[in-house]
Amino acid sequence: MSILVFGSLNMDLVVRSPRLPLPGETLTGYNCATIPGGKGANQAVAVARQDVSTRLLGRVGADDFGYQLRQALAIDGVNVEAIQVDAETHTGVAAITVADAGENHIVIVPGANGRVGKDELQQLQLYLASADLLLLQCEVPAEMVAQAAQMAHEAGVRVMLDPAPVPDFDLQPIYPAIDILTPNQVEAAQLTGLSVTTVDEATVAISQLQQQGVSTVIIKLGEQGVCCGTVEETFQVPAFPVSVVDTVAAGDAFNGGLAVALSDGKALREAVVWASATAALSVTKSGAQPSMPTRSQVADFLKASK
Numbered sequence: 001m002s003i004l005v006f007g008s009l010n011m012d013l014v015v016r017s018p019r020l021p022l023p024g025e026t027l028t029g030y031n032c033a034t035i036p037g038g039k040g041a042n043q044a045v046a047v048a049r050q051d052v053s054t055r056l057l058g059r060v061g062a063d064d065f066g067y068q069l070r071q072a073l074a075i076d077g078v079n080v081e082a083i084q085v086d087a088e089t090h091t092g093v094a095a096i097t098v099a100d101a102g103e104n105h106i107v108i109v110p111g112a113n114g115r116v117g118k119d120e121l122q123q124l125q126l127y128l129a130s131a132d133l134l135l136l137q138c139e140v141p142a143e144m145v146a147q148a149a150q151m152a153h154e155a156g157v158r159v160m161l162d163p164a165p166v167p168d169f170d171l172q173p174i175y176p177a178i179d180i181l182t183p184n185q186v187e188a189a190q191l192t193g194l195s196v197t198t199v200d201e202a203t204v205a206i207s208q209l210q211q212q213g214v215s216t217v218i219i220k221l222g223e224q225g226v227c228c229g230t231v232e233e234t235f236q237v238p239a240f241p242v243s244v245v246d247t248v249a250a251g252d253a254f255n256g257g258l259a260v261a262l263s264d265g266k267a268l269r270e271a272v273v274w275a276s277a278t279a280a281l282s283v284t285k286s287g288a289q290p291s292m293p294t295r296s297q298v299a300d301f302l303k304a305s306k
């Protein structure tokens with residue numbers, strides 16, 4: 001059992017503040033930290049913490065942040081052999097403000113993530129033969145994400161795409177290569193042009209995305225849980241009530257948890273519950289990668305929630 005992740009690595013520069021600033025406003029915060037992040041790397045850590053073999057294909061700069069990110073991933077058990085080190089640019093960074101209520105603002109500067117290209121696709125081709133599932137997000141060039149999806153689909157490897165952030169590139173032609181699309185409500189609205197704020201609206205957005213060619217769509221609705229649509233049925237899984245500390249990377253925790261549960265052979269509904277528990281635990285801790293729970297923490301949490 002092996003999961004491939006093709007995606008971004010960022011060093012997150014995180015400040016905590018009482019609330020998110022208004023445009024043009026200066027606020028005084030109370031904490032500042034550099035924390036390993038990036039949607040691709042976060043999803044890889046979410047998988048590795050749950051004891052599933054994981055390899056990350058991506059790129060960092062030849063700088064301290066790049067070195068620290070690879071070290072942190074390796075300590076978590078992610079295979080980092082295929083991460084390229086690019087002397088022409090800097091490692092990706094994300095400037096993140098986390099408010100006391102747990103909500104956040106994120107601005108990314110892609111750096112090396114923006115130069116992910118043919119080298120990573122060649123590496124991907126090598127590893128597809130031994131993979132069960134490919135996790136994709138959109139913090140590396142969308143053309144490469146599209147090619148990676150197509151390659152995995154042709155190799156018979158299941159593809160899960162987190163369309164975050166929604167790129168300025170038409171993803172629709174690759175929908176038939178996507179087994180599971182996992183937008184949050186903002187991304188679902190951007191992809192469909194519809195309002196997606198409630199479960200009913202999410203159901204309508206799911207039908208539209210399915211008509212455009214994706215087989216399974218899971219819309220992450222935060223406190224309202226998730227809404228899932230397959231070719232057979234549409235169902236909702238409520239969110240677990242937890243005390244929110246920091247929502248950064250909750251979506252990555254969900255995708256990592258879902259990939260693990262599906263690789264374990266769980267049916268989709270049960271896998272979504274496992275993924276929701278993974279995400280719920282992640283928001284109870286600060287930081288992106290540090291907040292990813294282990295397999296036994298998820299299992300214990302689910303037992304205690306019954």
Ligand code: RIB
Binds near residue numbers: 036094
């Ligand atoms: O999904 C959370 C991640 O988004 C952060 O770790 C940050 O790096 C941005 O990529």
